[in-house]
Every structure is written in structure tokens, then in C-alpha cells.
Amino acid sequence: MSASKERxxxxxLGILGILIFVGMWELIGVNRWAGLTWPPFSTVLTFLxxxxxxxxxxxxxxxxxxxxxxxxxxxxxxxxxxxxxVQVLPTxxxxxxRLSSVVNAIPAIALAPLFIVLLDRELTxxxxxxxxxxxxxxxxxxxxxxxxxATHRDLFAVLGSSPVRRFIELDLPVALPAIVxxxxxxxxxxxxxxxxxxxxxxxxxxxxxMVSAMQNFQIPLLWSAVFIASAASLLAxxxxxxxxxxxxxxxx
Numbered sequence: 001m002s003a004s005k006e007r008x009x010x011x012x013l014g015i016l017g018i019l020i021f022v023g024m025w026e027l028i029g030v031n032r033w034a035g036l037t038w039p040p041f042s043t044v045l046t047f048l049x050x051x052x053x054x055x056x057x058x059x060x061x062x063x064x065x066x067x068x069x070x071x072x073x074x075x076x077x078x079x080x081x082x083x084x085x086v087q088v089l090p091t092x093x094x095x096x097x098r099l100s101s102v103v104n105a106i107p108a109i110a111l112a113p114l115f116i117v118l119l120d121r122e123l124t125x126x127x128x129x130x131x132x133x134x135x136x137x138x139x140x141x142x143x144x145x146x147x148x149x150a151t152h153r154d155l156f157a158v159l160g161s162s163p164v165r166r167f168i169e170l171d172l173p174v175a176l177p178a179i180v181x182x183x184x185x186x187x188x189x190x191x192x193x194x195x196x197x198x199x200x201x202x203x204x205x206x207x208x209x210m211v212s213a214m215q216n217f218q219i220p221l222l223w224s225a226v227f228i229a230s231a232a233s234l235l236a237x238x239x240x241x242x243x244x245x246x247x248x249x250x251x252x
Contacts, residue, residue, distance in 0.1 A: 039219055044227055047220035056209075061228060063205040064125070068194035071129020072186060078130070079137030080179070087145045087171055088163045097142075104135040108193060112200045125197025125205065132189035140182025144175030180247045184240040191233045 022041055027033075029040030048057065082100070086093035108128045115124040148170050161169070198207025206225045213222035 037219055039223055044220060044223045048224040048227065057224070057228065059204050060206045060209050060225065061232075063122075063202070064191075064194050064198065064207065064229065065232065067123075067125040067197065067205070068129055068190040071126045071193055072133050072190040074126070075130040075133025075186065075190070076137050076183065079134040079182075080141050083138050083141035083145060084167065086142065088167055093142075100135055100138050103131060108132065108196055112197060115197070116200055121201045122203065123197075124200050125194035125202065125207065127193075128197045129190040129193030132193040133186040136186040136189055137179070137182045140178050140185075141175060144178025144182075145171045147178065148174045177244070177248050180240070180244045184237060184244050187236045187240060188233050191229055195229060 025041040029038050029043065032038075047053070082096055086096050108131065111131070112124055112128060115127040119127055145167075195205070195207035195210070198205035199211055202208050206229050209225040210222055213219070213225065
């Protein structure tokens, strides 16, 4: 099967899967098979696109997406910077590896109160998103930087290349597929961190809408907020998947 036919087949199956999922959602909601807490998909869309609620959802989306984006950016920079440091200075790797593992092992929900005290309620989501993304990018980048073959490393050593030059001209290009994969899988982690942080008292955001909806039993509002967060995360994940496919085809 050619590559174009395989991509077409994958696309068709993906669309079919989405349609089946939406159809089952509507069917379960209409027939009340899951009770009043599972509204039909059509009801959620009607609630979501009600003109009177556009301002509410717009402000929430702006807050959550900005915190997720900043956390994604900072986590990526920190994770890749530390990975580059341990690649150029291998003696630092054991300590940074352990530190990264310890930080990742601490539940984010336990760190949220500390972020509220040290930073601000509005920045808690960004901080958690940063930690989530940082570990994924650190692991992905360090793994990718070690993919260069021994033959190529020996060649650079024979030519007298410095560790920095070898990193730029050999290790980094070889690591790009792994880095892009890490960037893709870090997207949901950034959204989770941003929304989780908003549960601890943010003044706006999709996470705040979810908490408020649960407390007041506003089921359409709850599902609308969840739908927005899920759709945005899946869309960004899909776009990064296309970039990943290109990078794998180019560099692997």
C-alpha cells in the first residue's frame, strides 16, 4: 500500500471513529442511559454556542490557553536546556536525572498549594503545566541525543570536534524526531496542568468553570468546558502529529 493511500485510509478511519463517538454520545444522552449527568451532544453544542455565553467561554478559554501555552513554552525550554547541558557535560547527568525524577514523582496536586503561596493563584496552572512539560521534554531530548551512532561520534572525535560542535552538528539533528514526539505528548500534559491549577482558586479559566458547574450541578456548562478543553488539546495534538510525521520522514 502506497504512503498516500495509507494516509487516506488513516484519515477516513479517524473521521469514522469521531462520528461513531459523537453518535454514541448523542444516543446515550437522548435515551438517558447514563442519567441526567450525561446530556446529548446536541444539547452541549446548543449551550456552547449560545450567544449570551460567548463572553463567558471566551474569557475562560483565553485564561486557560494562555497558561497552558506559557507552561508549554517554559517547560520545553527548561527540559531541552537541561538535556543539552547534560549532553555536553556528562558528569552532571546523574544529579540532574535524579532531580528530574524526584520532581516528577511528586504529585502536582500536592505542589499546587505551594505555588499559590510562592507565586500567585493565577500562575499556579502555568507552574504545574511547566513541570509536566519539563519532564517529558527532558526525557525525550536526552533519549534522542543519544541516538547518534558510535561511528559518527568517533568520526567527530577524530576530526577534533568540541563537545559543543558535536552537539550542534550531530546530536541535535539526530534527536529531532524524539524531541518532536516529546513536544506532541507534552500538549495534553500542559492542558492538564493549566486546568488543575485553576481548580485552586483562579479567578477565570475552564478549570474554574468545571468546578463551578460541579458545585451547582450545571451539567451542560460542565460538559461544554470539558468539550472545549478536550477539542483544543486534540487539535493541537493532531497538528503536532503532522509535524512529527514530517520530521520523521526528513531526519530518520
